Amino acid sequence: MMNSFDFDFAAGLLPQLISALPATLGMTALATLLALTLGMLLAVVQVTRIRGLNQLADIYISFFRGTPLLVQLFLLYYGLPQVFPELTTVTAFQAVILGLGLHFAAYMAEIIRAAIISVDRSQMEAALSVGMSYGTAMRRIVLPQASRIALPGLMNTFIDLLKSTSLAFTLGVAEVMSRAQQEAASSFNFLESYLVLALVYWALVVVMTWVQKLTEKRLGEAY
Amino acid sequence: MALLTIENLHKSFADQVVLDGIDLQVDEGEIVVVLGPSGSGKSTLLRCINFLEQPEQGQIRVASASVDAAVARNRDIQTLRRQTSFVFQNYALFKNKTALDNITEALTVVKGMSAKDAEEVGRKVLSSVGLADRADAWPSELSGGQQQRIGIGRAMALDAPLMLFDEPTSALDPEKVHEVLELMKVLARQKRTMIVVTHEIPFAREVADRIIFMDGGKVIEQGTPEEVLDNPQDERTRAFLRQVL
Ligand SMILES: Nc1ncnc2c1ncn2[C@@H]1O[C@H](COP(=O)(O)OP(=O)(O)OP(=O)(O)O)[C@@H](O)[C@H]1O
Ligand SMILES: [Mg+2]
Numbered sequence: 001m002m003n004s005f006d007f008d009f010a011a012g013l014l015p016q017l018i019s020a021l022p023a024t025l026g027m028t029a030l031a032t033l034l035a036l037t038l039g040m041l042l043a044v045v046q047v048t049r050i051r052g053l054n055q056l057a058d059i060y061i062s063f064f065r066g067t068p069l070l071v072q073l074f075l076l077y078y079g080l081p082q083v084f085p086e087l088t089t090v091t092a093f094q095a096v097i098l099g100l101g102l103h104f105a106a107y108m109a110e111i112i113r114a115a116i117i118s119v120d121r122s123q124m125e126a127a128l129s130v131g132m133s134y135g136t137a138m139r140r141i142v143l144p145q146a147s148r149i150a151l152p153g154l155m156n157t158f159i160d161l162l163k164s165t166s167l168a169f170t171l172g173v174a175e176v177m178s179r180a181q182q183e184a185a186s187s188f189n190f191l192e193s194y195l196v197l198a199l200v201y202w203a204l205v206v207v208m209t210w211v212q213k214l215t216e217k218r219l220g221e222a223y
Numbered sequence: 224m225a226l227l228t229i230e231n232l233h234k235s236f237a238d239q240v241v242l243d244g245i246d247l248q249v250d251e252g253e254i255v256v257v258l259g260p261s262g263s264g265k266s267t268l269l270r271c272i273n274f275l276e277q278p279e280q281g282q283i284r285v286a287s288a289s290v291d292a293a294v295a296r297n298r299d300i301q302t303l304r305r306q307t308s309f310v311f312q313n314y315a316l317f318k319n320k321t322a323l324d325n326i327t328e329a330l331t332v333v334k335g336m337s338a339k340d341a342e343e344v345g346r347k348v349l350s351s352v353g354l355a356d357r358a359d360a361w362p363s364e365l366s367g368g369q370q371q372r373i374g375i376g377r378a379m380a381l382d383a384p385l386m387l388f389d390e391p392t393s394a395l396d397p398e399k400v401h402e403v404l405e406l407m408k409v410l411a412r413q414k415r416t417m418i419v420v421t422h423e424i425p426f427a428r429e430v431a432d433r434i435i436f437m438d439g440g441k442v443i444e445q446g447t448p449e450e451v452l453d454n455p456q457d458e459r460t461r462a463f464l465r466q467v468l
Binding site: 120122123125126127128129130131132133136140141144145221222223 | 273275297301304305307308309311313315316317318319320321328329332333334361362363377378381
């Protein structure tokens with residue numbers, strides 16, 4: 001006979017998962033910051049074709065898109081400390097932020113690069129013609145226009161990043177996934193545990209999507 | 224006195240020679256109209272003057288700035304650019320800036336004016352181009368003629384010694400051409416130094432101190448509007464004028 005759904009268990013699990021949310025959200029925020037910054041740098045390097053750096057950026061993006069995230073995290077957390085003993089002091093939490101940041105930077109770089117290229121060349125020329133330097137023109141005229149184009153793609157990547165923090169449980173970080181897994185294992189309420197967990201992720205993504213809509217509207221008012 | 228001096232300017236795209244040793248002087252306060260068939264290198268000439276295109280060879284001097292194309296450094300190029308302003312065929316307004324901000328942007332960012340002073344200049348320029356009431360409009364909310372007047376306002380506000388116009392009316396609906404040409408006539412009466420690429424022959428006749436006819440990357444002939452338009456010496460000029468008149 002099928003077990004009936006244990007609503008009391010599910011209701012009791014929710015606050016527990018919420019108490020583990022700060023770790024999930026903290027990793028998401030810091031990794032996003034890293035990914036965005038690095039992604040922007042990589043994109044600008046590629047667009048301006050800075051010799052040498054450009055090739056490095058290509059290899060970087062190729063590697064981080066070409067290998068599984070989980071493999072990268074294991075390499076970073078378990079592999080590298082064997083060669084660099086100093087790295088054993090890096091916590092799992094830090095390793096996940098670094099790993100996610102490096103990984104998603106590659107995706108964000110591609111999105112930002114495509115967005116920069118899609119801004120009409122005459123925008124850069126007009127900015128140069130009024131006396132701006134290339135860097136100022138990029139910062140004040142081209143990147144703001146590119147950001148609007150990049151936003152939907154970046155949001156997708158951001159959502160992907162959020163969900164990928166669940167991989168942190170494999171390194172032993174106490175986040176929502178690991179909490180749900182523990183509760184599931186000790187109670188055998190697998191369905192309840194993972195369903196509540198899924199709903200928690202879903203709720204987060206729904207909120208983000210809503211923020212995205214608002215941002216798109218604000219960035220779009222000039223067009 | 225010559226405000227602009229170009230000596231032996233050469234520019235190619237791949238193996239196509241587009242400017243083939245241009246020499247040109249423009250005096251302060253002079254208004255020069257450049258005519259020539261499509262592909263003759265008119266736009267490229269203007270774009271080389273402020274290094275939107277990089278010429279391979281030649282000297283360009285505008286006011287106090289001087290650049291030798293063969294050894295041009297970024298800093299010299301930027302100094303040269305600040306002696307010129309440019310009005311684009313497709314307006315090229317900053318799409319992420321309002322009409323007013325299009326004009327004030329360079330005043331604050333490039334010229335280091337305070338936001339308050341820049342706004343004052345900006346509003347003055349807006350009313351002189353007849354768009355005082357559209358200060359907060361986005362470029363996408365303006366008609367082509369209005370956008371081009373903002374484009375001219377943006378260039379005017381810089382107060383650069385030399386203004387360059389690349390077919391400023393050829394993307395406009397016929398009924399909007401007039402409003403832009405009238406604005407340019409106002410600038411001409413202020414004795415701004417201007418080089419204007421255009422196909423508007425009546426405008427050239429009325430406003431130009433000198434007309435230059437280009438073909439195949441060379442200056443074929445030049446002179447007063449009467450000389451070039453009414454008594455063209457070169458067969459290529461005559462052929463061109465037969466087509467446009
Ligand atoms: N960025 C570029 N790359 C390659 N070729 C170019 C480029 N810009 C211009 N050319 C070529 O250089 C030649 C001169 O072009 P230019 O735009 O200066 O002509 P133009 O006299 O302004 O013509 P039009 O009256 O059609 O505007 C043309 O043959 C054009 O195809
Ligand atoms: Mg042209």
